[in-house]
Amino acid sequence: MAVEIxxxxxxxxxxRGSPRRIKKGIASIFEMPERVFSSWLLxxxxxxxxxxxxxxxxxxxxxxxxxxxxxxxxxxxxxxxxFRNSRTFAVLTICKWCVDRIAPQSRWxxxxxxxxxxxxxxxxxxxxxxxxxxRSPIWAPSVGA
Numbered sequence: 731m732a733v734e735i736x737x738x739x740x741x742x743x744x745x746r747g748s749p750r751r752i753k754k755g756i757a758s759i760f761e762m763p764e765r766v767f768s769s770w771l772l773x774x775x776x777x778x779x780x781x782x783x784x785x786x787x788x789x790x791x792x793x794x795x796x797x798x799x800x801x802x803x804x805x806x807x808x809x810x811x812x813f814r815n816s817r818t819f820a821v822l823t824i825c826k827w828c829v830d831r832i833a834p835q836s837r838w839x840x841x842x843x844x845x846x847x848x849x850x851x852x853x854x855x856x857x858x859x860x861x862x863x864x865r866s867p868i869w870a871p872s873v874g875a
Contacts, residue, residue: 742775760831762799769797770824777821789856791816796824806867810860817858823868830868840871 733741745753750764757767773796780787795816801808813819826839843864846852855861863869 738775738778742771745771760828762827766797766799769794770828772796773821774824788818789853790818792821796820809867810862810865813860813863814858817856819854819858819860819863823866826868839869843869 733744736744745756746768748756753768754764757764760767762770772794773792776792776794777787779785780790798812798815798820799807801812807823813823822842826842829836829838846854854863
């Protein structure tokens with residue numbers, strides 16, 4: 731319950747200071763290796779801080795790029811093609827992955843697709859979106875969505 735009222739940076743610090751078995755247990759909820767999930771938390775904290783301070787996010791290149799899971803164990807992260815892990819698309823893909831695990835009924839991914847189609851002039855390539863991103867298994871519409 732304490733984590734629910736912590737600032738995101740405090741959650742990151744708390745996670746980093748936890749024993750490895752706890753970190754692995756939390757990462758397993760998201761079906762990721764602990765090392766990959768730790769890099770995600772650091773990147774999400776960076777993004778949160780950029781947003782909180784009204785910084786430019788859409789075409790930014792992140793200095794703390796999240797790790798992308800290995801292709802041999804997580805091929806869906808590399809289909810239909812690999813993407814740059816230092817841009818906004820990588821963060822959105824991490825969010826989609828996590829939301830699908832903790833709230834599979836969520837329509838967040840569909841709402842994002844809808845928002846992007848509503849504004850076709852947005853230069854998705856500058857955000858790191860590959861040309862065929864919608865064919866990625868991660869971005870495929872959820873069953874029942």
